[in-house]
Amino acid sequence: MDNKKWYPYMLIIPSIVIVLIIAIYPIVYAFYLSLTDQVLARPITNFVGLRNYINNFTDLQFWQFMKTTAVFVVASVGLQFLIGFGLALLLNMNIRGKYFFRVAMLVPLLIPPITGALMWKIMLDPLTGPINYLLNLVGLPGRSWLADSATALPSVIAIDVWIFTPFVALILLAGLQSIPQTMYEAAAVDGARGWKSFRMVTLPMLRPMIYLVLLFRLAGALTAADTIFATTVGGPNIDTTTLNFAAFKNLFSYGFMGYAASLGITVFIMIFVISQLLISKTRHLWKGA
Amino acid sequence: MDKRKFLKLLILFLVIFIVTSFTLFGCKKEAVPVEEAMPAEEEVAKEEVVEEKEEVAPEVGLEEFTNANINWQQVAEKAPEEGTSLYVAMVKHPFTEALLPLIPSFEKLTGIKVLYDILPQDEYWPKVTIDMSSGAGLIDVFMTGPELNWQYIPPSWIAPLDEYIGNAQLTDPEWYNVGDFYPAAIDANRWDGKTLGHDAYGKGPLYAIPVTYEIMSLTYRTDLFEEAGIVVDEGWPHTWQDILDAAKTLTKDTNNDGKIDQYGIIARGSKTWASMFGGYSNIFYSYGAEDFDENMKSIVNSQRGVEATELYVELMKCAPPGVTDLQWFQVMSAFASGGIAMVIDCDWFGAATFEDPSVSEVAGKLAYAITPPGPDGYRTQDLWFWSLGMNAASYNKDAAWLFMQWATSQPVMLQSLLQYQNWNPPRESVWENPDVIAVSEKWANYRAVVEESRKYTKVPHAVNPQVFAVIDTWWGNVQEAILGEATAKEALDRSAEEMNTIMERAGVNK
Numbered sequence: 001m002d003n004k005k006w007y008p009y010m011l012i013i014p015s016i017v018i019v020l021i022i023a024i025y026p027i028v029y030a031f032y033l034s035l036t037d038q039v040l041a042r043p044i045t046n047f048v049g050l051r052n053y054i055n056n057f058t059d060l061q062f063w064q065f066m067k068t069t070a071v072f073v074v075a076s077v078g079l080q081f082l083i084g085f086g087l088a089l090l091l092n093m094n095i096r097g098k099y100f101f102r103v104a105m106l107v108p109l110l111i112p113p114i115t116g117a118l119m120w121k122i123m124l125d126p127l128t129g130p131i132n133y134l135l136n137l138v139g140l141p142g143r144s145w146l147a148d149s150a151t152a153l154p155s156v157i158a159i160d161v162w163i164f165t166p167f168v169a170l171i172l173l174a175g176l177q178s179i180p181q182t183m184y185e186a187a188a189v190d191g192a193r194g195w196k197s198f199r200m201v202t203l204p205m206l207r208p209m210i211y212l213v214l215l216f217r218l219a220g221a222l223t224a225a226d227t228i229f230a231t232t233v234g235g236p237n238i239d240t241t242t243l244n245f246a247a248f249k250n251l252f253s254y255g256f257m258g259y260a261a262s263l264g265i266t267v268f269i270m271i272f273v274i275s276q277l278l279i280s281k282t283r284h285l286w287k288g289a
Numbered sequence: 290m291d292k293r294k295f296l297k298l299l300i301l302f303l304v305i306f307i308v309t310s311f312t313l314f315g316c317k318k319e320a321v322p323v324e325e326a327m328p329a330e331e332e333v334a335k336e337e338v339v340e341e342k343e344e345v346a347p348e349v350g351l352e353e354f355t356n357a358n359i360n361w362q363q364v365a366e367k368a369p370e371e372g373t374s375l376y377v378a379m380v381k382h383p384f385t386e387a388l389l390p391l392i393p394s395f396e397k398l399t400g401i402k403v404l405y406d407i408l409p410q411d412e413y414w415p416k417v418t419i420d421m422s423s424g425a426g427l428i429d430v431f432m433t434g435p436e437l438n439w440q441y442i443p444p445s446w447i448a449p450l451d452e453y454i455g456n457a458q459l460t461d462p463e464w465y466n467v468g469d470f471y472p473a474a475i476d477a478n479r480w481d482g483k484t485l486g487h488d489a490y491g492k493g494p495l496y497a498i499p500v501t502y503e504i505m506s507l508t509y510r511t512d513l514f515e516e517a518g519i520v521v522d523e524g525w526p527h528t529w530q531d532i533l534d535a536a537k538t539l540t541k542d543t544n545n546d547g548k549i550d551q552y553g554i555i556a557r558g559s560k561t562w563a564s565m566f567g568g569y570s571n572i573f574y575s576y577g578a579e580d581f582d583e584n585m586k587s588i589v590n591s592q593r594g595v596e597a598t599e600l601y602v603e604l605m606k607c608a609p610p611g612v613t614d615l616q617w618f619q620v621m622s623a624f625a626s627g628g629i630a631m632v633i634d635c636d637w638f639g640a641a642t643f644e645d646p647s648v649s650e651v652a653g654k655l656a657y658a659i660t661p662p663g664p665d666g667y668r669t670q671d672l673w674f675w676s677l678g679m680n681a682a683s684y685n686k687d688a689a690w691l692f693m694q695w696a697t698s699q700p701v702m703l704q705s706l707l708q709y710q711n712w713n714p715p716r717e718s719v720w721e722n723p724d725v726i727a728v729s730e731k732w733a734n735y736r737a738v739v740e741e742s743r744k745y746t747k748v749p750h751a752v753n754p755q756v757f758a759v760i761d762t763w764w765g766n767v768q769e770a771i772l773g774e775a776t777a778k779e780a781l782d783r784s785a786e787e788m789n790t791i792m793e794r795a796g797v798n799k
Contacts, residue, residue, distance in 0.1 A: 037794070037796060039754075039755075039794075039795050039796065040418070040422050040440075040444065041439075041440045041441075041443050041444055041754035041755070041795075042443060042444065042754070042795065042796060043443065043444050043445075046796075055794075059790070061787065061790075125611070126609070126610045126611035126614075127609055127610070127611065127623070142610075143610075144610045144611030144613075144614065146611075146614050147558070147610075147611040147612070147613040147614035147772075148611075148613075148772065149769070149772055149774055229411075232560075232614070233411075233559060233560050233561065234560060235559060235560030235613065235614070235765065235768065236560060236613045236614075236765070236768045236769070236772060237560065237765035237766060237768050237769050238765060250758075252414075252415040252418065252419075253414070253415070253757060253758075253761070254755065254757055254758035254761075254791075255418065255422070255440065256758065256791075256794060256795070259794055
């Protein structure tokens with residue numbers, strides 16, 4: 001009798017153990033680290049409580065990182081979402097060669113993000129890159145896209161959008177395809193067409209997919225480090241350094257473990273809040289079995 | 290079973306097979322077998338190397354090493370059944386390229402197997418840091434340098450080498466001859482691990498053996514100078530203004546199409562401490578400015594510091610666009626393709642690349658110079674020594690030392706220079722070797738400049754384990770000045786603030 005009661009728990013214990021080790025323990029350890037002043041090159045470590053966080057609050061550089069992160073996340077996810085949604089709508093229509101376009105659109109997704117970023121770095125090279133060459137051909141001036149403060153962040157955002165828009169488009173396309181045609185027909189009977197049908201049928205039915213995509217992309221943009229590393233390494237100065245990249249640099253290049261952990265936990269809290277918000281909106285769909 | 294099930298199982302099996310084979314074979318590389326690796330076409334007359342007592346074959350023959358008074362096989366003899374193997378982590382560099390084909394002969398000499406990884410700089414450092422900080426001891430030998438050692442020494446990640454050099458079983462002092470290394474090269478890798486500040490290095494245990502001696506000097510195009518009518522007299526450049534004037538004159542539109550296509554200078558600029566090697570550390574410290582005072586408080590925004598930075602910013606206006614993104618190899622290849630009149634960077638770019646007509650458009654059109662003094666007469670030239678260090682957590686320290694001794698020995702260093710352009714040698718006997726003299730004498734005044742530079746070279750930054758964090762942030766602000774988004778004074782004021790914040794964070798100045 002007892003055997004049967006414990007059975008389901010025993011089945012999921014392996015997965016829980018793995019998640020604990022891989023996901024929960026590092027976060028707990030990172031939180032602990034953020035409460036110390038550990039510096040790799042220094043043998044002694046002191047427990048300092050919330051001092052790192054308090055210092056961050058008054059640190060101009062920290063707020064600069066926050067601002068860069070906000071701009072990066074909003075612009076990048078916003079553009080990915082808009083363009084991706086548009087692409088998904090287009091590819092949902094019955095046009096000739098739609099299968100070809102659907103596959104072609106996937107290409108940026110198939111290469112590892114860092115490869116894509118490196119490719120763009122080469123293309124955006126001011127003296128030898130094709131982008132400036134093409135611009136010059138039509139008479140427009142070339143620029144040092146990744147080296148100039150005014151264009152560095154927009155360029156990195158553009159590269160991120162290029163890499164991840166297909167992801168958004170793909171998921172939304174799948175969602176669009178799953179909306180039964182009968183819904184549109186019913187709406188048409190009631191006199192809804194075009195924009196109205198989009199608002200009343202498409203959007204509500206796509207809501208879970210939209211939240212899913214937003215969740216993935218927001219978390220992805222907040223933790224984007226490989227794109228930045230491959231293109232500008234956070235530069236010029238700190239113009240493209242997001243909070244997470246600052247944590248990465250401080251951890252791996254300088255060894256400021258406590259400080260980097262405090263930055264990382266800040267990002268974690270931001271993602272946690274956002275994901276809770278988004279998940280709660282779709283809770284009604286997941287309740288029960 | 291039915292066909293579909295069988296097909297599914299087959300595909301599953303294939304996928305698992307492919308994935309496992311990639312994982313198993315994708316990791317550490319082993320030394321290439323002897324037959325493929327030994328370069329057969331060497332013209333260099335190794336037989337004429339008069340200094341050597343032995344007859345030297347085209348490869349570095351084993352006799353070179355067996356005449357040393359130690360038993361190279363000692364580690365292998367004491368080793369367990371599986372044998373000893375070493376894991377060497379290296380940065381992509383001519384020295385590394387020189388070492389690879391010779392590794393099989395090391396394996397034959399000592400019976401120690403060598404596994405290695407070569408990584409580009411940016412990936413290399415995190416990897417080494419992670420291994421050392423975790424105490425895993427997987428890496429035995431790695432490449433390091435003076436400023437890098439300052440991070441590794443306080444937490445005892447890197448092993449002091451004096452005991453290995455002094456151990457008569459492991460090292461033949463006459464054959465290996467530590468005295469053959471230039472004192473500056475050895476001193477730069479010494480530090481007591483505690484004293485901070487300027488010139489705090491040079492005392493204390495030795496932690497790494499140098500394999501290069503790189504000096505930041507000026508390289509310039511004599512043909513472009515002549516064409517522009519710039520007179521280069523004895524002792525040019527006398528002041529930094531001379532360089533600036535020349536750069537301004539030489540930045541022009543040569544084919545009258547309305548766009549500037551010739552630039553006076555090029556320099557590194559990407560956001561890393563290493564960009565200071567592109568001339569900024571030379572000018573800043575020659576102006577008498579310092580990064581830190583005796584109390585480790587940042588004083589980069591001193592009067593002289595601001596003046597030096599202003600001149601450097603002016604100089605960068607004569608550089609191609611996008612200079613704040615360039616790394617050293619981009620600078621090297623850009624200068625080698627022509628269209629740029631000057632570069633202040635590693636002198637060996639000339640030796641290894643610029644003067645080689647097969648890879649450079651500017652071979653034979655160059656001259657070299659030490660960088661000028663500042664207004665108060667100080668002259669400082671920055672320098673770098675790639676060096677080999679030993680992981681303090683290594684399980685094979687004796688084997689690691691044998692490898693390091695072998696790799697930094699006279700025969701290997703000579704071979705790495707003559708065959709693979711590993712300049713400049715940190716060993717005096719290699720620099721004064723007739724073949725080396727013959728090759729380097731052909732390059733205008735290269736030898737004279739290298740020898741004279743030795744009077745002015747020093748590691749200019751204050752010894753400080755946080756050297757990377759502070760210099761990164763200092764350089765980031767200088768980048769803003771270069772881009773015209775801040776004045777030199779504003780940039781340096783902010784640098785000083787940020788550098789002090791970092792030192793506080795590191796617990797140095799509360």
